[in-house]
Amino acid sequence: MSEGSGASGDPLRRLTQLLARLPGIGEKSALRLALAIVRSNEAYAHALAETIESAASRMQPCSICRDLAAAEVCEICRDPRRDPSVICVVAQPQDRMAFERAGVFRGRYHVLHGVLDPLAGVGPNELEIDSLLARLRTGEGAKPSPVREIIVATSPNVEGDATALYLAKLLEPLGLSVTRIASGVAVGGELEYADMTTLHRALEDRRAI
Template sequence: MYEGAVQELIDELGRLPGIGPKSAQRLAFHILDADTEDMQRLVRSIITVKERVKFCTICGNVTESETCNICRDERRDPTVICVVEESKDVMAVERTRAFKGRYHVLGGSINPIAGIGPDQLRIRELLTRLNDSRIEEIIIATDPNLEGEATATYLSRMLKTIGIAVTRLASGLPVGGDLEYADEVTLGRAFEGRRNALT
């Protein structure tokens, strides 16, 4: 335990996702050793992002405007919506350059242990968007973990009565991976999604 401000900084940094006690300590001492001007820029960036950034009124992605640049882009295909958990997932899909439709960000996934149910997600907003008669397909692109699977199952069951095609991203074994290291869910999905070896 350090005293005063140093320990407070370590404690605050340790509250960030993916930052354990040792990483928090390392970051705190980096901040102590860093140039004051560099750290002031960091502080200004944090304050600016908290003041300016909000969520798109259409899809829920992060933006500094009322709507995000993807929703404003008339070249995007309005007939397909890719449903993701978080804004970072939008960027992951965009990096592939394989999807040209629009997005809907749920703001998380169903996780009863954390007290997150369907009502805490942006599912009502998704249903409202489905009043647009141009929409032909919903692609569910939630994470391939227990929470993501629960969310995908919930959405699939709810949306199947609407008359819009509901698809799910294929998943399975990564290229270059070893079978012995694959978890049961990944291996099971790989078997479910198997295809003809000659295609």
């Protein structure tokens, strides 16, 4: 049976089930979204379906920073105005988006796509750590790396702190300055929900690990 088919043959029920599989979307929210979609005009529904399909097929990890991008190299990595000497390491694309919305960072990024979480089976091999090391050793385009500081901007919780400490020990032999964002972000909180002032303070008051 294909992903788009359902045993009941009810397209509204199937749409609700698929929406409910999205993070943070419960069954009631999924039903409200499904009803809103089917009640919308046909042009909007088609545009939504085409955009979802396009995003799913076109978005890929940037060959440099591993953030999601519609091209081989993302816009930030291509931007010559960004400072290549400072890399902010974040757990997820939404964390990078939070910093960009706040406009408080003008360096480059590296996206790990997760944090260390042994209980969930997430170890170093499941994260984009090897690509970070390769980037630091060879730079971009086989040029010497210009990086002088790594800012570890994982969320201030158990998994985020463990990831920061692991990266600090791993990067120490490279002779780089490895810093951690300050505790302006609430302990146990998530970066993607932090406001501009909090993110700015967390970056400005970063400390060596």
